[in-house]
Amino acid sequence: MKKFVLLAATSFLLAQVANAADIKKGEDLVNKGGCIACHGAGMDKPIAPNYPKLAGQYQSYLFHALQQYQAKHQTPLYGRNNAIMSGMVAQYNTQDLQDIAAYIASLKGDVYIRDEMH
Ligand code: HEC
Numbered sequence: 001m002k003k004f005v006l007l008a009a010t011s012f013l014l015a016q017v018a019n020a021a022d023i024k025k026g027e028d029l030v031n032k033g034g035c036i037a038c039h040g041a042g043m044d045k046p047i048a049p050n051y052p053k054l055a056g057q058y059q060s061y062l063f064h065a066l067q068q069y070q071a072k073h074q075t076p077l078y079g080r081n082n083a084i085m086s087g088m089v090a091q092y093n094t095q096d097l098q099d100i101a102a103y104i105a106s107l108k109g110d111v112y113i114r115d116e117m118h
Pocket residue numbers: 029030033034035036037038039050051052054062065066080081082084085088089100
C-alpha cells in the first residue's frame with residue numbers, strides 16, 4: 001500500500017512537471033515573437049485602442065484565445081478569425097502557447113481581474 005501511494009505521488013508530480021508552464025520560456029517567446037510591437041511594453045500598452053491589453057489576464061483565457069487563433073474559424077462555434085493573430089501564433093506548439101499564456105498572466109497590468117486567485 002505504501003509503495004502504491006509513493007508511486008501514485010511520484011507519477012502525479014512527474015505529470016505536473018511535464019505539463020507545467022514555463023514562464024521564463026514564455027518570456028523569451030513573447031520577446032522573440034515581437035508581440036510588444038502591437039500589445040506594447042509589458043503587454044500592457046497597446047499601440048491602438050482596438051488592440052487588447054493582455055498583462056495580468058487569466059492564463060487559461062489567454063491560452064484558449066491563442067489556440068482559437070491557431071484553429072482559425074473552423075466551425076461557426078470554434079475558432080477566431082483574425083488574420084494578424086492567426087499569423088502570429090501559427091509557429092507555436094501547444095506547450096509554447098501554455099508558456100506564453102503563463103508569462104503574460106504573470107505580468108502586472110491594467111486588466112481588471114475580479115478575484116485574487118493569481
Ligand atoms: C501586428 C499586431 C499584433 C502583434 C505583433 C501581436 N498581436 Fe496579439 N492581437 C492583435 C490584435 C489586433 C488583436 C485583437 C484581434 C481580435 O479582434 O480578435 C490581438 C489579440 C490577441 C490576444 C487575444 C486577447 C483577448 O483578450 O482575447 C492574445 C492572447 C494575443 N493577441 C497575444 C499575442 C501574442 C502572444 C503575440 C506575439 C506572439 C501577439 N499577440 C502579437 C495584434 C497583434
